[in-house]
Amino acid sequence: MKVLVIVPAYNEEKSLPGVIQDLRESIPLADILVVNDGSKDATSRVARETAVSVLDLPFNLGIGGAVQSGYLYALRNNYDIAVQFDGDGQHVGKEIIKLLHPLEAGAADMVIGSRFLIPSAYNTPVFRSVGIWIFSFVLSRVMGTSVTDSTSGFRAANRSVIEFFARNYPDDYPEVESLVLLHKVKKRMLEVPVTMRGRTGGKSSITPLRSLYYMTKVLIAVLIDLMKKVR
Amino acid sequence: MDLLKILAIVGSGALLFIVVELIRRGRLKEKYSLLWILSGGVLLIFSSSRDVLEYVSRLLGIFYPPSLLFLVAFLFLLLITLHFSVVISGLSEKNKHLAQEMALLRQQMQETIQKATNKLDVNG
Numbered sequence: 001m002k003v004l005v006i007v008p009a010y011n012e013e014k015s016l017p018g019v020i021q022d023l024r025e026s027i028p029l030a031d032i033l034v035v036n037d038g039s040k041d042a043t044s045r046v047a048r049e050t051a052v053s054v055l056d057l058p059f060n061l062g063i064g065g066a067v068q069s070g071y072l073y074a075l076r077n078n079y080d081i082a083v084q085f086d087g088d089g090q091h092v093g094k095e096i097i098k099l100l101h102p103l104e105a106g107a108a109d110m111v112i113g114s115r116f117l118i119p120s121a122y123n124t125p126v127f128r129s130v131g132i133w134i135f136s137f138v139l140s141r142v143m144g145t146s147v148t149d150s151t152s153g154f155r156a157a158n159r160s161v162i163e164f165f166a167r168n169y170p171d172d173y174p175e176v177e178s179l180v181l182l183h184k185v186k187k188r189m190l191e192v193p194v195t196m197r198g199r200t201g202g203k204s205s206i207t208p209l210r211s212l213y214y215m216t217k218v219l220i221a222v223l224i225d226l227m228k229k230v231r
Numbered sequence: 232m233d234l235l236k237i238l239a240i241v242g243s244g245a246l247l248f249i250v251v252e253l254i255r256r257g258r259l260k261e262k263y264s265l266l267w268i269l270s271g272g273v274l275l276i277f278s279s280s281r282d283v284l285e286y287v288s289r290l291l292g293i294f295y296p297p298s299l300l301f302l303v304a305f306l307f308l309l310l311i312t313l314h315f316s317v318v319i320s321g322l323s324e325k326n327k328h329l330a331q332e333m334a335l336l337r338q339q340m341q342e343t344i345q346k347a348t349n350k351l352d353v354n355g
Contacts, residue, residue, distance in 0.1 A: 035334075053342070055334040061327055069331045076335070171327070 001104060003030040004079040005096070006070030008063055008153075009087030010037040013046045019089050020050045026093030033073055034087065037066035043087075061171075063153075068169035071157075075166040083156045091154045095194040099156035102190050109187040110157045112179075113194035114149035126208075131215045135176055138219065142226065143183045148191060150176045161187055168230055173218045180225040239278030239300060247271035266314055270307035277303060 005023055009016055016034070023032055034047040038060035047054045055069050067084060074082040081103055085091050091113070099111040116132070132151055139147040153175055157165065164185060170177035182189060250267045253259035259267075277284045277300055288296040 053338060055338050057334045058330050061330055065327050065331065069334055072331055073335060073338070 001080045002078065003027070003081045003083065003100070004070075004074045004077070005030050005032045005083045005085050006067060006074070007032060007034045007085050007087045008037060008066040008070065009034055009039065009043050009047070010060065010063075010066070011039045011041045011043060012087040013039070013041045013043050015089040016043060016046050016087055017050060019085070019087055019091075020047070020052055022093035023085065023096075027096050030083070030096075031079075033070055035066045035070050037061055037063070064169055064171040064174035067174060068165060071162050071165040071169065074162045079162065080159055081156055082162050084153055086153050090196050090198065092195060092197060095154070096156070098192050098194060099154070102192065103156055103158050107188075108158075108190035110155060110161045110182060110189050112147075112149065112152050112189065112191045113154035113196075114152055114191040115194065115196050116148040117191055117193035131211050134215060135218065138222065139176070139179060142180065142222070143189075145189070146191075147179065147189075150179055154194060154196070170221070170225070173221050176218050177221055177225050180222055181228075181230055184226075184228075184230050235297060236278060236281070239297075240275065243271055243274035243278050247275060263314075263318070266307065266311050270304070270311070273303055273307075274300065 005027065007016075007019060007023075012019075020032060020034075023030070032052040033055060034043075034052055035055045036044045036047060036057065038057050044054055044056050053073075055073060057066060057069060061069075070084070071082060081100065083096055083099060085093075085096070095113060099113055102108045102111045116136075132149070135150045136147050139150050161182065164182070164187070165178070168181055170181065179189065247268065250259065250264055250271055254261060254264050277287070281296075284296045284299060288294075288299045291299070293299050293302070
């Protein structure tokens with residue numbers, strides 16, 4: 001099984017070396033692809049120095065466009081599995097293996113690492129956890145299966161999902177919306193419990209102040225996705 | 232001829248003229264000019280013939296015929312802006328694809344150069 005780890009990175013020069021070292025040690029057989037989403041800092045150079053493959057987007061596309069570039073790369077270079085792994089250091093390399101098992105066993109088409117499947121000490125800001133709870137509630141209703149961590153960017157996809165994401169990947173709120181799209185084309189999704197770290201560098205794109213606004217927009221996007229034609 | 236009528240004819244005539252002139256000079260693509268020409272044409276017809284204006288107004292139940300001009304102009308503007316939104320969405324999608332293809336090509340090129348250099352190093 002050829003495995004690619006897609007690391008989307010926007011201004012992550014500080015955390016990226018640690019992330020790549022973590023990946024190398026915990027999953028040495030996988031290839032690593034850093035997608036530099038038009039960073040203004042030395043993200044691209046830092047990534048190249050560690051001798052991983054780097055996609056340099058000519059300008060900032062946002063997380064959706066960046067991750068989709070990774071799936072396009074996975075598709076064209078014939079990878080069997082693509083893992084999404086954030087460049088900010090919040091995901092843990094040795095947890096990847098938990099995502100790969102169900103894919104290798106053919107039990108799911110996409111596996112999502114969830115922070116909330118087992119109660120843990122993981123500290124989420126209050127605003128955000130309320131938002132996450134509402135998403136989970138809505139998505140669980142929509143999809144008919146329980147989704148506990150719809151905003152998790154720690155996931156692994158098999159070949160069929162790689163092909164689908166290379167064609168269709170949402171731009172605006174890709175973590176949540178992609179689940180709806182996959183549900184529409186009847187892909188099997190599975191959540192597995194993982195632990196995550198606090199951030200080692202960079203800043204979250206979601207501030208408490210914007211949470212409510214963000215939530216409303218995501219819910220509207222989900223409604224629109226439900227009506228969308230996908231092929 | 233009342234002033235409003237003259238203004239309306241001059242206005243819609245000027246609109247038509249400007250649109251045609253822009254197409255002629257290649258500053259406006261035909262594809263995006265259809266709605267403009269249509270709106271200019273319809274407005275010109277309504278402003279030059281009081282009979283047509285009054286007939287259509289009666290048909291629609293509009294009490295004051297000149298307000299039909301505003302209604303038509305407003306609806307066309309609505310259509311044109313909607314058309315723009317559709318065009319912009321298409322452009323931004325294409326723009327995204329271009330950026331992604333460019334990044335993939337650049338990566339492939341650098342990889343090829345790297346391999347060639349390594350080979351040279353090995354051979355001598």
